Amino acid sequence: MRLSSMFMPTQREVPAEAEIVSHKLMLRAGLMRKIASGVYSYLPMGYRTFRKIEAIIREEMDRAGAQEIIMPAILPAEIYKESGRWDVFGPEMFRLKDRSGREFCLGPTHEEPFTETVRNEIRSYRALPVTLYQIQHKYRDEKRPRFGVMRSREFVMKDAYSFDRDTKGLDVSYEKMAEAYCAIFDRCGLDYIAVEADSGAMGGSGSQEYMVKSDVGEATIAFCDSCGYAANDEKAECIPSYKDDPRTVILPVEKVYTPDSRTIEELMENLGLLPERFAKSLIFSADGVHVMAIVRGDRELNETKLANLLGCNELMMAGSADVEEITGAAVGFAGPCGLKKKIRIICDREIEGAVNLVAGANETSYHFVNVNMGRDFKPDTVADIRNITKGDICPSCGRVVSICKGIEVGHIFKLGTKYSEALDCVFLDEEGNERPMIMGCYGIGLNRTMAAVIEQNHDENGIIWPIALAPYQVTVVPVMVSDIVQMDIAEYIYNKLKESGIEVLIDDRDERPGVKFKDNELIGIPLRITVGRKASEGVVELKIRSTGQMSEFSADEAVEAVLEAVKSGLRK
Numbered sequence: 001m002r003l004s005s006m007f008m009p010t011q012r013e014v015p016a017e018a019e020i021v022s023h024k025l026m027l028r029a030g031l032m033r034k035i036a037s038g039v040y041s042y043l044p045m046g047y048r049t050f051r052k053i054e055a056i057i058r059e060e061m062d063r064a065g066a067q068e069i070i071m072p073a074i075l076p077a078e079i080y081k082e083s084g085r086w087d088v089f090g091p092e093m094f095r096l097k098d099r100s101g102r103e104f105c106l107g108p109t110h111e112e113p114f115t116e117t118v119r120n121e122i123r124s125y126r127a128l129p130v131t132l133y134q135i136q137h138k139y140r141d142e143k144r145p146r147f148g149v150m151r152s153r154e155f156v157m158k159d160a161y162s163f164d165r166d167t168k169g170l171d172v173s174y175e176k177m178a179e180a181y182c183a184i185f186d187r188c189g190l191d192y193i194a195v196e197a198d199s200g201a202m203g204g205s206g207s208q209e210y211m212v213k214s215d216v217g218e219a220t221i222a223f224c225d226s227c228g229y230a231a232n233d234e235k236a237e238c239i240p241s242y243k244d245d246p247r248t249v250i251l252p253v254e255k256v257y258t259p260d261s262r263t264i265e266e267l268m269e270n271l272g273l274l275p276e277r278f279a280k281s282l283i284f285s286a287d288g289v290h291v292m293a294i295v296r297g298d299r300e301l302n303e304t305k306l307a308n309l310l311g312c313n314e315l316m317m318a319g320s321a322d323v324e325e326i327t328g329a330a331v332g333f334a335g336p337c338g339l340k341k342k343i344r345i346i347c348d349r350e351i352e353g354a355v356n357l358v359a360g361a362n363e364t365s366y367h368f369v370n371v372n373m374g375r376d377f378k379p380d381t382v383a384d385i386r387n388i389t390k391g392d393i394c395p396s397c398g399r400v401v402s403i404c405k406g407i408e409v410g411h412i413f414k415l416g417t418k419y420s421e422a423l424d425c426v427f428l429d430e431e432g433n434e435r436p437m438i439m440g441c442y443g444i445g446l447n448r449t450m451a452a453v454i455e456q457n458h459d460e461n462g463i464i465w466p467i468a469l470a471p472y473q474v475t476v477v478p479v480m481v482s483d484i485v486q487m488d489i490a491e492y493i494y495n496k497l498k499e500s501g502i503e504v505l506i507d508d509r510d511e512r513p514g515v516k517f518k519d520n521e522l523i524g525i526p527l528r529i530t531v532g533r534k535a536s537e538g539v540v541e542l543k544i545r546s547t548g549q550m551s552e553f554s555a556d557e558a559v560e561a562v563l564e565a566v567k568s569g570l571r572k
């Protein structure tokens, strides 16, 4: 391809709205453009890379025995009503009506139509197992679309669904997908880890997320270098790491006047105590039923753990009117002792071993000090409901665990019979008994994967694509297009590479060399052949984007070196 006729709108300026590197670089390199909030188009350079990711995924899915189909993006409400998710999705689902008032949605994820299709077509155990997949647009009206294509409202997902006769079969199907995922992310050049993930209160029996370690990730991962344990913060079990000395004298409860101290910070200052001395009492509405959850003042409550414990669909902080009614006090003075209205109390495990805590007195402007679980209040449940954090110990081996941020690029999930039961997706087993199929689901976000690769592969000059994903593998740059010798050699190399099946660009634009080099680095082409002053001596220069290494060659040697590098899949 000749850059003189390529649609490649690069930008020197950093767009103001872009907060993270991948978003900035995707705009600057002209890979994509915003059409609306969380809705993007891909331009030629971006779309080529996008299609390479798609091809890798397709190859690995096919290799794993999954079969590709394509579902519509617009889907009837009925099947989502059958599964109950028409309500569960809430405002995240894009909904629309046709001219006669029938309801539809734009598919946020496709468990329902896949299950329906299999239900309608498969009757016998003989047709199982089967794994189907598609590479299809998804629509989610995210509360906070951000970071460009990392969290967008329209994105492309590869979603696969497996249907098995029994859980042993599911384990096999799941394992095949797990292997395929590793192959995909390896081929994309990502440094990632598979972590244990939450599988929901009523969900399946196993789930793993594929996380790309990155400070801009929105997920928190706990991992252990000693034993290999890795889980996200919704799953990672917290072992109580602090217990007061059992010999500590349990003091009598005292009520203290704490006006204007509603937060832990304000209380710490007023009472001169460390945050772990407080019992942070939070009131939630779980599917409309109020509960109080208590964690230590220096801990964060994990809403997924709490929701799973309660088995609820919707967990929200209670409104101030409800809090006032339950506690009999203004917001900020809630505690487990002397609630006006009895509600279920759930304590984090660490509260159990803590002595003489500070808690709200359920009276405006007052707190209790020296509150002790057991003596002063009895929780209904003691459980792990907090976020794992720095300093916590590994639930698997007991050493100190590491915490980092991660970008979730893929997710595999043992669904069990959740959808097959809801949608009556059954088969006849060998004995002629009707049984629900055992399902798994497996997703990868293509756009997010592409952005994650950029997060991990860039420098101050731009993107550094791994060869497997680069829109083109090499650019031939004649320094002066008016120089006939340079142009001749550049064209010679360009044609040779093209004939050998290399994806090659020739920068035949009448631009200064600096502009050409900058663009080439910005869009991250892995190899560059510069045909400059030494062309008259038959010498050209090959530069490797990732290492900056430069070598001089004859034109033919340069062609050979490129072929070799592409063949060996030159990475960093």
Ligand code: ATP
Pocket: 109, 140, 142, 149, 150, 151, 152, 153, 154, 155, 157, 408, 409, 410, 411, 443, 444, 445, 446, 447, 448, 449
């Ligand atoms: P998140 O917690 O980040 O919202 P999710 O749990 O909703 O992700 P899944 O429903 O498991 O994600 O979707 C599978 C994959 O689709 C994710 O691993 C991710 O790569 C991708 N994905 C999900 N939501 C988005 C989005 N808004 N923009 C881009 N990719 C997304």
Ligand code: MG
Pocket: none
């Ligand atoms: Mg989501």
